[in-house]
Amino acid sequence: MQDERDRLVACIPRLRRYARALIGDRTGADDLVQDTMERGWKKLSSWQRGSDMRAWLFGIMHNLHIDQVRRPSLATEELDDETPMPATHHSLTDGLEMRDLESALRTLPPEQREILLLIALEEMSYDEVAATLGLPLGTVMSRLSRARQKLRAQMEGRSVVSLLKVVK
Incomplete structure (x- = not known):
């Protein structure tokens, strides 16, 4: 069980990167990753040992994203211009x-x-x-x-x- 949990957690950076590119909104992407991890944790018993956990989680994320696109969403506010942003070079x-x-x-x-x-x-x-x-x-x-x-x-x-x- 510990090994499976470690594999699940190791997939988070790639899930976040894909979600941010897919959605384009950091907050929405983080919510999608959290929902994916929650569903993955609940359904961990359905993951087949020896198969690629990353692909399994991406499948979960894909299905969640499709569900979110179909469902009407709440309006959100963007950060204002006064919010400090990290410096880029x-x-x-x-x-x-x-x-x-x-x-x-x-x-x-x-x-x-x-x-x-x-x-x-x-x-x-x-x-x-x-x-x-x-x-x-x-x-x-x-x-x-x-x-x-x-x-x-x-x-x-x-x-x-x-x-x-x-x-x-």
């Missing part, structure tokens, strides 16, 4: 590029953004993402390809042209 262009990237990520459909973040940020394999999200491998690969294409076009300032045709 980045150049102005670094900050602008990060802002542009974050903005471009927000424009991606959620199903593409989730896959892109799991692969690029969390360094999960295609198979791990497919198992985590309960999707076929081909769906993961096609969504990732479309997400990368859209993100690249937006970062280069080009419009995204859809090659899909509407059939009636």
Whole structure:
């Protein structure tokens, strides 16, 4: 039991990183991680020993996030300008590029953004993402390809042209 608890706790930094990238709001991300850890702890007996606990927790987080997106949320207030922020040592262009990237990520459909973040940020394999999200491998690969294409076009300032045709 102690070993399982240690594994659960060891996953927190990666869960927080993914949640922050997925949601974009530190408070909301921390709430999502807390909910994920709570559910993971309660359902620890359903985790199969020898399997990847990280993928199992990401699956829980994914399902919780989908539930939260579907559920109406309460309005929250942003911190004001007087709130002290940590000093950064980045150049102005670094900050602008990060802002542009974050903005471009927000424009991606959620199903593409989730896959892109799991692969690029969390360094999960295609198979791990497919198992985590309960999707076929081909769906993961096609969504990732479309997400990368859209993100690249937006970062280069080009419009995204859809090659899909509407059939009636």
